[in-house]
Amino acid sequence: MRDVRFVADSRSGGGVGGGKCDLGTGVVSAGVEDLIHLPGPLTEDAVLKCLHARFTAHHLYTNVGPILVSVNSYNDVGNPLTLSSTRGVVLSPKLLRVVQEAVRHQSETGYPQAIILSGTSGSGKTHASMLLLRQLFEVAGGGPETDAFKHLAAAFTVLRSLGSAKTASNSESSRIGHFIEVQVTDGALYRTKIHCYFLDQTRVIRPLPNEKNYHIFYQMLAGLTPEERVKLNLEGYSLHNLSYLKCGDTRQDENEDATRFQAWKTCLGVLGIPFLDVVRVLAAVLLLGNVVFTDSVGGEVSVKGEGELGAVASLLGVTSASLLRGITSRTHNARGKIVKSFCDANMSNMIRDSLAKALYCRTVATIVRRANSLKRLGSTLGTLSSDSNESVHNQAEVASQHASTVGTAGSKSSKSMAALNNAVRHATDGFIGILDMFGFEEPKPSQLEHLCINLCAETMQHFYNTHIFKSSIESCRDEGIHCDVEVDYVDNVPCIDLISSLRTGLLSMLDVECSIRGSAESYITKVKAQHRHNPRLFEPKPLEPRLFGIQHFAGRVVYDATDFLDTNRDVVPDDLVAVFHKQHCNFGFATHLFGSELKALYSAETVPRGVSFRISPTSHSDLLNGDEPVSTLTQDFHTRLDNLLRTLVHARPHFVRCLRANSTETPQRFDRTVVMKQIRSLQVLETVNLMAGGFPHRMRFKAFLSRYRLLAPHGSLRRNEDKAIEDCHMILQCIEAAGGTNLGGLVITWAFGKRHIFLSEGLRQELESLRCETLHRAAVMVQSAWRGAQARRRWPALKRSLVQQQQQQQQTGGSSAANPTTTPSATTATVAATLHHLRAGGLAALAVTGGGGTLGGGGGGRPRPQPIAGTPPPDPTDHHHKCDHKIIQQTCTLFGLDLERPPPVPPSRPYTVTGNTKLGYPQTRVMKMPFPDDGSGDVSLLKGDTVTVIGASPRRGHLVVEHCNHSLHVPFQFLELKPAPPPLSI
Ligand SMILES: Nc1ncnc2c1ncn2[C@@H]1O[C@H](COP(=O)(O)OP(=O)(O)OP(=O)(O)O)[C@@H](O)[C@H]1O
Numbered sequence: 004m005r006d007v008r009f010v011a012d013s014r015s016g017g018g019v020g021g022g023k024c025d026l027g028t029g030v031v032s033a034g035v036e037d038l039i040h041l042p043g044p045l046t047e048d049a050v051l052k053c054l055h056a057r058f059t060a061h062h063l064y065t066n067v068g069p070i071l072v073s074v075n076s077y078n079d080v081g082n083p084l085t086l087s088s089t090r091g092v093v094l095s096p097k098l099l100r101v102v103q104e105a106v107r108h109q110s111e112t113g114y115p116q117a118i119i120l121s122g123t124s125g126s127g128k129t130h131a132s133m134l135l136l137r138q139l140f141e142v143a144g145g146g147p148e149t150d151a152f153k154h155l156a157a158a159f160t161v162l163r164s165l166g167s168a169k170t171a172s173n174s175e176s177s178r179i180g181h182f183i184e185v186q187v188t189d190g191a192l193y194r195t196k197i198h199c200y201f202l203d204q205t206r207v208i209r210p211l212p213n214e215k216n217y218h219i220f221y222q223m224l225a226g227l228t229p230e231e232r233v234k235l236n237l238e239g240y241s242l243h244n245l246s247y248l249k250c251g252d253t254r255q256d257e258n259e260d261a262t263r264f265q266a267w268k269t270c271l272g273v274l275g276i277p278f279l280d281v282v283r284v285l286a287a288v289l290l291l292g293n294v295v296f297t298d299s300v301g302g303e304v305s306v307k308g309e310g311e312l313g314a315v316a317s318l319l320g321v322t323s324a325s326l327l328r329g330i331t332s333r334t335h336n337a338r339g340k341i342v343k344s345f346c347d348a349n350m351s352n353m354i355r356d357s358l359a360k361a362l363y364c365r366t367v368a369t370i371v372r373r374a375n376s377l378k379r380l381g382s383t384l385g386t387l388s389s390d391s392n393e394s395v396h397n398q399a400e401v402a403s404q405h406a407s408t409v410g411t412a413g414s415k416s417s418k419s420m421a422a423l424n425n426a427v428r429h430a431t432d433g434f435i436g437i438l439d440m441f442g443f444e445e446p447k448p449s450q451l452e453h454l455c456i457n458l459c460a461e462t463m464q465h466f467y468n469t470h471i472f473k474s475s476i477e478s479c480r481d482e483g484i485h486c487d488v489e490v491d492y493v494d495n496v497p498c499i500d501l502i503s504s505l506r507t508g509l510l511s512m513l514d515v516e517c518s519i520r521g522s523a524e525s526y527i528t529k530v531k532a533q534h535r536h537n538p539r540l541f542e543p544k545p546l547e548p549r550l551f552g553i554q555h556f557a558g559r560v561v562y563d564a565t566d567f568l569d570t571n572r573d574v575v576p577d578d579l580v581a582v583f584h585k586q587h588c589n590f591g592f593a594t595h596l597f598g599s600e601l602k603a604l605y606s607a608e609t610v611p612r613g614v615s616f617r618i619s620p621t622s623h624s625d626l627l628n629g630d631e632p633v634s635t636l637t638q639d640f641h642t643r644l645d646n647l648l649r650t651l652v653h654a655r656p657h658f659v660r661c662l663r664a665n666s667t668e669t670p671q672r673f674d675r676t677v678v679m680k681q682i683r684s685l686q687v688l689e690t691v692n693l694m695a696g697g698f699p700h701r702m703r704f705k706a707f708l709s710r711y712r713l714l715a716p717h718g719s720l721r722r723n724e725d726k727a728i729e730d731c732h733m734i735l736q737c738i739e740a741a742g743g744t745n746l747g748g749l750v751i752t753w754a755f756g757k758r759h760i761f762l763s764e765g766l767r768q769e770l771e772s773l774r775c776e777t778l779h780r781a782a783v784m785v786q787s788a789w790r791g792a793q794a795r796r797r798w799p800a801l802k803r804s805l806v807q808q809q810q811q812q813q814q815t816g817g818s819s820a821a822n823p824t825t826t827p828s829a830t831t832a833t834v835a836a837t838l839h840h841l842r843a844g845g846l847a848a849l850a851v852t853g854g855g856g857t858l859g860g861g862g863g864g865r866p867r868p869q870p871i872a873g874t875p876p877p878d879p880t881d882h883h884h885k886c887d888h889k890i891i892q893q894t895c896t897l898f899g900l901d902l903e904r905p906p907p908v909p910p911s912r913p914y915t916v917t918g919n920t921k922l923g924y925p926q927t928r929v930m931k932m933p934f935p936d937d938g939s940g941d942v943s944l945l946k947g948d949t950v951t952v953i954g955a956s957p958r959r960g961h962l963v964v965e966h967c968n969h970s971l972h973v974p975f976q977f978l979e980l981k982p983a984p985p986p987l988s989i
Contacts, residue, residue, distance in 0.1 A: 033060035038067045038687075039695040039764055047688050051679055058664060058673045064097035068694035068764040070471070070658045071101055072687060074678070075127030077663075077670045083263055084129045084175050085163050086156035089137045090147060098131070102138040105435050105657050110190040115433035115654035121463045122661030123557055123681060124442035125173035125668070131659055132181070132439040133159070139185060139435065144192035155195050157273035158374035162197070164222055164267045165367050168206055169215040169252060171446050174668060178203040178217070179367070180440040180459065182647060187435050199371045200440065200459075200643060202636075203452045204360040204618065205570060207288065210251030211446060217363075218260075219267070220248060223285055225257040226264025234279075235286035236314035247292035247359065274374055280592035284366050287318040291359045296331065296351035304331055304348045319362075320590025321582050329582035330354045336613035336630055357575040361618045365596040368620045436654060438463075438647075442661075443555065443684075448563035451570040454509070455640050457555055458502045462644055464495050464556050464685075470656055471690060475699050482756025488696035492689045495556040501539045502553070503641060510637045517572050517635060523564040524548045557684035573636040574615035577604055581611045600626060660685050696750055698761035707731050707760050711770055713777050714738060731760055738773060912955060915962075917980060926952045928964075928978040934971070944973070949981060 033056040035041060041049050057065055058074050065072045082088050105116040118135055120128040140152045147156075166179030180200035186193050210216045224241060232238050242248045242255060271278050290311045299305040306312055306327065316323040331351045335342045346354065443460035446453060472492040479486050502509050509530055516526040527549055534540045541552040543561045552561045581604060582588065583597045594601065600616045603626045617632040617639070625633050634642070662681045665674040682688065693699050702710070704727040712720055712730070715737050720730045735753060751765040762770070914921040927949060934944040944950060950964045950973075961972040 033057045033062055036062075036066060038065060038072070038691045041691065041695075045688065045691055045695060047679065047682055050682055050688055050691060051675060054662075054678065054682075055673050055675065064095050066097065067660075067687065067690045068699060068767075069104070070660060070690060070694075071097055073122075073127055073131050073659055073661045074673075075125065075130065075661065075663045077665070077668050077672070079130065080174070080668050080670065081259070082130065082175070083160070083163055083266075084133060084167070084177075085160045086133050086136060086152070087160060087266075089133045092134060094134060094138055094141070098134055098138055099142070101657055101659065102135060102142050105655075106139070106143050106187065106190060108655055109187050109433050109435055112655075113433050115436065115650075116657060117436040117438055117651050117654035118657045118659060119438045119463065119466070119651070120659045120661055121440075121460070121467065122442055122685065123172075123460075123663060124170065124176055124444040125666075126442060126661035126663040126681070128439045128442060128659075128661050129167075129175070129177050129181075131661060132183070132437050135437055135659075136183060136185075139437075140192065143187055143190055143435075144185075151192065151195065154273065154374075155197075157270035158197060158371075160266055160270040161274060161276075161370055161374070162199070162367070164219040164263060165217060165370065166199070166201065168203075168210070168217050170444065171211070171213050172444055172666065176444075177439065177441070178206060181438070182650075183437040183439075185435045185437070187433070196375050197371060198647075199367070200640070200647075201364055201367055201619065202441070202455050202640060204364055204573075205450060205452060205566065207360050207363045208247055208292065208356040210248075211448075212250065213252055214446070215251045216248050218263070219285060220245075220289060221255050222260040222264035222267060223282060225255065225260035226262075226268070227282075231282070235282060236290065236318060237286050240289070245289050245292060246295075247289060274370070276370060276373055277592070280590075281366060281370070283318045283590065284362050284592065284596070287315045288359045288362050290315045290318070291355055291362075294355060296348040296355070298348040303345060304351050318590075319583070319593045320588045321593075322587070325582050325587055329579040330358065332578055333576055334578055334611040334613040341609060341612060353569065354576065354579060357618050358579055361575050362593075362596065364619045369596060433654070436650070438651070443557040445558055445560045447561070448550075449560050450563065451513075451567045451637070453560070454502065454553075454562055455637060457553070457560060458499070458510075458641075459644060461495050461499050461502070461556060462648065465499055466648065466651060466656070467658060468492055468494060468686070471658070471699065472686075472693065475693065475697065475701070478701055478756070478759065479698055479761065482759060482761075484698060484754045484756050484761050486697050488692055490689055490693045490697055492686050493556065497537070498539050498553065498555060501534060501537055507533050510641065513567055513571050513637060514635050517568050521568065523567055526567065527551055527564050558680070571635045571637050573618045574632060575618050577611040577614045577616065580604060580616055584610075603627060660687065694764040697763070698752070698754060699764055700762040700767050701756070701759040702762065703759055704728055704731055708734070711774060713781075714770070714773055728755060731755070738769065915955075922980075924952060924954045925965075927981045928952050928962075929981050931977055931979050934973050934977050944971070944977075950978070952978065 032053075035053050035057070038050060038053060041053055043049060054065060054072070054074060057063075058076065061076075063074050063076055065074075079092070101118060105118055108114060109116045118132075120132055120135075122128055136155070137147065137152075140146060140149070144151060146152065162179065163177075167175055167177050170176040178201070180202075182198040182200075184196045184198060186195070206214070206216055215221070221242065224237070227235065227237065229238075242253045268278055271281060293308045293311040294315065295307040296304045297307060309323075312327060313323045316326040319326070331346050331354075333344050333346055333350075335344065440463060441456040441459050443457055444453060449457075472490055473494075476486075476490060478484075500508065503511075505511055512530055512533065513526060516522075516529070530551060531540070531542070539554045541554060541559070543550050543552045549564045550561055551564065552559055577600075580597050580600050583593050584601050584605065585591075585594050588594050597616075599620075603616075604610055604614070614627055614630045615632060616626055617634070617636075619636065619639070621632065621634060621639060627633060662678055662685070664678060665672045666677050705724070708720070708727055708730055711734050715730070715734045719733060719737075722730070732755075750763050751769055752763040753766050754761045914923045915926070916922070928951075930944045930946055930948045930950060932946050944964070944966060948966075950966050952962045953965050953970070954963050955961075956963045956972040958972050960975050962975060962978060964971045964973045964978070
């Protein structure tokens with residue numbers, strides 16, 4: 004044990020009091036489990052070296068106090084990153100601890116918990132989130148064999164194929180951000196819900212040249228049977244002749260894709276989603292890309308790919324003519340007058356793409372809704388009201404409905420009261436959320452979706468900064484605590500402001516530009532003028548009127564604004580939506596995809612009337628603001644992000660910071676430059692500094708007391724609210740006096756503020772470890788007392804049976820009865836079984852509680868204990884339960900046994916037992932099978948021979964048979980008793 008030295012905290016001056024402990028230093032090695040134990044000066048290089056050493060030793064997870072740093076080793080590239088794919092992966096104890104902490108906090112406080120994964124694209128967030136979710140099921144959900152797990156696993160398999168794609172930085176990149184909400188009550192999981200943030204619509208129609216479209220398209224082409232292909236009009240099509248796929252990377256592992264498609268199909272079935280409905284829509288999207296409109300003489304557009312247009316129409320259950328009309332004609336509302344016009348080729352191609360995007364993202368949204376609507380265990384509480392129809396308000400409604408029935412009649416009222424209690428309880432219960440949002444990325448060229456993704460990454464970084472750095476620095480300042488360690492973190496608020504401030508943020512300016520029907524060039528000119536002094540905005544070289552650059556927390560990104568306005572408008576005209584009304588469309592699923600738009604459209608007489616709807620399903624209940632949708636793509640995303648944050652600020656966060664080991668997805672390669680860049684952007688060193696030397700934790704005095712009062716000697720605390728600070732002091736003094744535990748190289752400091760006690764991470768770990776030890780000791784005491792009481796309660800009956808047994812043995816005679824003290828009749832197994840029983844149930848406890856005396860003195864004519872039925876003999880290899888040597892000695896003394904000279908093996912019994920009767924020898928038995936069964940030997944007994952058994956053989960399990968003047972040792976199972984002759988009837 005290393006010495007622990009507590010010294011008065013000179014550095015924490017300004018507070019009411021303080022303390023500090025310095026522990027010795029160690030060496031940087033793979034064994035450093037927590038970066039706050041790093042010896043020597045804390046530098047980025049030391050952090051990097053430590054992570055590298057651990058990586059080389061295959062330790063991918065490292066703590067920085069309560070924060071977990073995970074390094075993606077790329078050992079699992081090609082993993083579909085579904086919940087099912089985690090089944091074979093060994094779960095790390097560090098991930099387990101994150102989950103256990105979340106569950107513990109949730110069950111102790113009822114407070115919602117959020118496990119927040121952050122890191123750049125490819126850093127392993129989704130991989131870790133799936134492992135965490137599986138771990139959560141192990142801890143609170145009954146494991147992976149439960150229906151809830153299987154259902155969620157199916158949902159993830161379906162959504163992964165639809166929502167992930169190969170990007171330049173990650174071949175399994177999630178293009179859907181997830182917040183997985185797990186409702187937990189009394190430490191048990193009762194409902195899960197997936198909140199999805201889908202953004203990347205442009206990928207459906209135009210993946211970047213070195214990237215791919217969504218996985219499902221490749222899987223579908225590889226996995227459809229020839230019959231299905233015919234049904235879906237996909238015969239003869241491949242990645243190379245489908246426009247929406249051939250513009251991206253066309254390499255494919257067909258076998259892998261086909262396998263994943265089969266799994267996807269099965270999982271759709273598990274969710275109860277009709278396979279054919281979904282693949283009809285997906286096939287229609289693929290074929291739509293091959294319908295191309297060109298301008299022709301006379302002002303009309305001509306169609307290239309009429310075959311595909313017909314195929315799409317039939318897949319969507321509409322006629323070719325109505326689909327063509329929907330795409331190529333527009334209705335306008337000119338001051339109340341409805342005017343029709345034809346679109347040019349450019350506009351028609353855009354509307355075609357809008358339809359493809361709308362079909363795809365609405366299908367994904369429908370599947371998410373479906374997955375969430377199944378298996379509701381208990382209430383229908385949802386936390387994020389923006390993207391969910393089920394909100395806390397709904398819960399309140401449920402509660403009030405129940406409340407209105409209270410007091411009606413008898414059992415009914417008590418039932419509704421129970422339901423009310425249940426509803427209220429669930430409404431106030433927390434959840435455990437796992438947040439796996441988009442990671443920072445810098446593709447070339449970056450589009451509007453990437454700006455939103457990077458805004459999300461900035462927001463998550465800000466959330467981390469606020470929780471870890473800002474709040475601890477500010478609360479120290481507010482309460483007059485001076486902390487020696489200057490934590491110098493980079494605040495990314497200026498970048499968030501640049502993108503999303505209400506008036507002059509890039510997104511607000513984009514909305515304005517959309518509303519005035521401006522252009523990409525005019526937008527960029529305005530942005531550059533407005534933010535010309537903003538150091539976060541830069542002009543990429545060579546100068547290009549549609550390009551601009553942003554210095555993000557994780558790197559510089561150049562954005563191409565060419566499609567910004569169209570992507571942001573995100574509209575589909577009512578001429579096209581109207582095509583899917585059930586009057587014209589015989590494919591119910593397609594009608595369903597535009598359900599709320601059709602309802603809004605057909606609520607007025609004139610259809611179509613020149614209004615536009617959003618391509619993506621919107622969270623707003625009102626779809627229209629005049630002729631335009633109520634929101635744009637970025638507004639909607641921003642609102643959803645705000646709602647997510649609102650949920651997160653009410654939750655206790657648990658951070659997992661993910662780093663990728665290299666940028667080429669090479670297994671087991673640690674690229675120091677790549678990792679160093681991430682260490683910097685995620686501010687790992689700043690976190691280590693704060694955790695190692697600052698006051699990252701603060702607790703209200705009352706909360707501190709209620710958690711750690713058990714560390715003070717019983718009765719020493721005053722338990723008076725006015726004396727709370729003194730009681731806190733008392734607890735800390737007790738720890739000081741106890742000398743602490745070996746935590747290695749930690750600074751243990753505290754300081755008293757006005758309302759809080761401030762703790763270093765070292766002290767928090769010390770307190771937690773002492774608390775854990777104390778609780779463990781107390782649990783052992785309680786168990787000992789209980790087992791002792793149990794053993795004392797059982798002893799009279801046990802004693803009676805022992806006496807009876809001895810009496811029986813005396814009656815049946817035998818050498819053992821003649822001298823029970825020196826030649827005990829109990830077999831070795833009997834003694835062992837009794838020892839085992841007493842050890843498990845009472846002897847140790849009797850010793851602890853002083854109850855051993857009830858066994859009385861040893862030796863003399865002590866009755867031998869009977870083996871306890873069902874008690875297995877002790878396992879000599881079971882070192883955990885190995886009996887204490889002292890206890891063995893005591894027991895041998897009690898039972899008059901000599902350990903050096905074990906009791907002789909008792910002689911064979913002079914009888915066999917059949918049913919409840921003893922049968923002495925000789926016995927007449929019949930051979931059940933020939934003996935010897937291989938035919939060797941002089942004398943053979945044949946099946947059915949009647950033989951005389953004259954006694955038990957000294958060979959175990961054998962009987963001695965007299966046959967033809969020979970004694971044979973025949974195994975027991977070869978013989979059966981000759982059935983007694985039936986009684987004679989008179
Ligand atoms: N701990 C790990 N061990 C082995 N392989 C891993 C680990 N974490 C991630 N991987 C692999 O690395 C790749 C990238 O991981 P993942 O998709 O989870 O990253 P991400 O941070 O979620 O990226 P994005 O933000 O683009 O979705 C995947 O192929 C995954 O299988």
